[in-house]
Amino acid sequence: MQDLRASDIREILKVTQKPEVISFAGGLPASELLPARQMAELARNLLLDDGVRALQYAPTEGLEVLREIIARRLGERLGLQRQPDEVLIVTGSQQALDLTGKVFVDERDAVLCESPTYLGAINALRAYQPRFVEVPTDDDGMVPEELERRLESVDRVKLIYVVPDFQNPSGRRWSVERRRRLAEMAARFGVPVIEDSPYGELYFEGEPLPPVASFDDADVVVYLGTLSKILSPGMRLGWVTAERSLLRRYVLAKQGVDLHTPSLTQLLAARFMLEHDLDAHIAGIRDVYRRRRDAMVAALETLVPLGVRFTRPAGGLFLWVELPEGINARELLERCLELDVAFVPGGAFFANGGHENTLRLNFSAMPEERITEGIRRLGTVLSSVAMAAG
């Protein structure tokens, strides 16, 4: 069934290749913000002065220069004090999810996750045939009492998977209190937490919140980060940080799956961070996405009378919509595609299905006018569907 869903999304994304389509379906960073010009000079210089290292085999753990930069950033940006040897470079954080399955999950083990949760994590972990147990989740994160009940009663819980910062698909951010309680509970039950944070630096107001890992005194939290949303997704660079002996298991697993992450992309990213100001670059991304979020929220406000509920995310790339019960987002999508508007039906993001009246909207990849126009068309279709539904 999951395969079918993955291919559903692939089909949607294929349609959205057409330039006339207003696509809220993808999860692409804004192409115009990719620093191609700077990268061109960096890549040339890198290959001229350090060409052998860029083209030769590298250690499975990642190249030292990049591990050092990431370790330093974890301290400066998130308050996580890590040494370079506590950082493993991976081929995008999707790989970290697959390695997580290899390291922790056997057939019929239980994985606790948010409801909804990141589709890519479902896909990666499903290969290891766990039972997914959805933990009821509100605007502040997993409900602690619900999580505790499952930790007490569910058999063979091997991990808790969470995306606490501006989650894909819901756009929600966990409160500090919920983060603290998750770390405390995971320690008490001795269950590892996978804290996946691709969007943590894309907050639109105020300050970043401390990661779950910052409350972890028991070395049970594995923290995943990535450059995909703050520098370039096509470079496929992510990292895992965890307690050393646990990280060692990730390294051994990675050795079997791709030997190491490409050397060239690692060194290029390291040079970017050494020679340019990544924080200033991220601030620029935040400004653009904030305006796009504002445009989408403003346009959606006009739909509220129809009983549509939606999140107002304080960061990230996505906004989550709940339609009135009885309206099926897949059917809505078919009608929208006729008007050249695309999105992803929300059912795909629930590990055990259902919730067909939900949908995910991406706001990062398109200018404000297109967002406004796309939501207008979505509203038109929705009105006629709602009318037909009575």
Place this chain on the structure above:
Amino acid sequence: MQDLRASDIREILKVTQKPEVISFAGGLPASELLPARQMAELARNLLLDDGVRALQYAPTEGLEVLREIIARRLGERLGLQRQPDEVLIVTGSQQALDLTGKVFVDERDAVLCESPTYLGAINALRAYQPRFVEVPTDDDGMVPEELERRLESVDRVKLIYVVPDFQNPSGRRWSVERRRRLAEMAARFGVPVIEDSPYGELYFEGEPLPPVASFDDADVVVYLGTLSKILSPGMRLGWVTAERSLLRRYVLAKQGVDLHTPSLTQLLAARFMLEHDLDAHIAGIRDVYRRRRDAMVAALETLVPLGVRFTRPAGGLFLWVELPEGINARELLERCLELDVAFVPGGAFFANGGHENTLRLNFSAMPEERITEGIRRLGTVLSSVAMAAG
């Protein structure tokens, strides 16, 4: 146990970082042949004229331009007529081995392999917990009668894994007849063959032999190739070609493990092949490696009186040594490391262990004088060990 072995090799490779060590332990292409200068200009131009594509997300299957070039090469160089949509780009062919495990192997299934076989394949597949069944192998490849007996008698055989061209570790190349018979038998028993050919283009004399896949009328052969040994290992670029519905299963598996292979490296490799003459580049590699093989064989000839047997590979990067029974290559290694010479003990390359009197020597990474000197030292140690053994 395998972890221990993998870490053994890591330890050896760590020692060999020291510049004074003569290392036959790695499997590195010659660093001085990596085309860093050409890549510097290509990377700059690529990022200036096609920067968004190089830095943005890409399809799981790989970028069209690279799939087209590889499909064309498969036809021109190997006589395999393939369309671009029959080619999947992977993050190094090591990833293809992991995907093979995901697609074909469940716990307790049987995998037939050569004896010895590629350690990286053992590592990748072992994660899926198969039984490895070693098929007796001579200088021409797997012995057909032995293979047939196992196909008849072993329960749950899910795949046959072979490296027919200048195998790592043995340096052996399968005869054309054995290739044909493997394809015929695999078709008859309906068992998929994984034909892994990283060294196929590195033949030192004559012409390349037709791949097993060229005799495959039943769509049972999955062919794996890579740019690691002919262009750059650090770029981590390989490919899988197979019948479409089978390849589709690899694509779905890859989607879960890393979404896609980095865009930048794919486009850079494609530009290299469009703007430079890869065949001429490979011819240059062949010339260098041929001389190094010659130097190693000549030096080893002096050890023959001691009862040492070794292969004289007609291509590739490795040469395989069998010591007299009773001499343990791990112990020999310890003595050699004292003289700053390293190699990999051969026991690691047997899926079910044993064969501690064998070792693998790499000849691609070092100039002739160093090879001669290293083998001289190896000979010295070997003489004293043989003397002590009586």
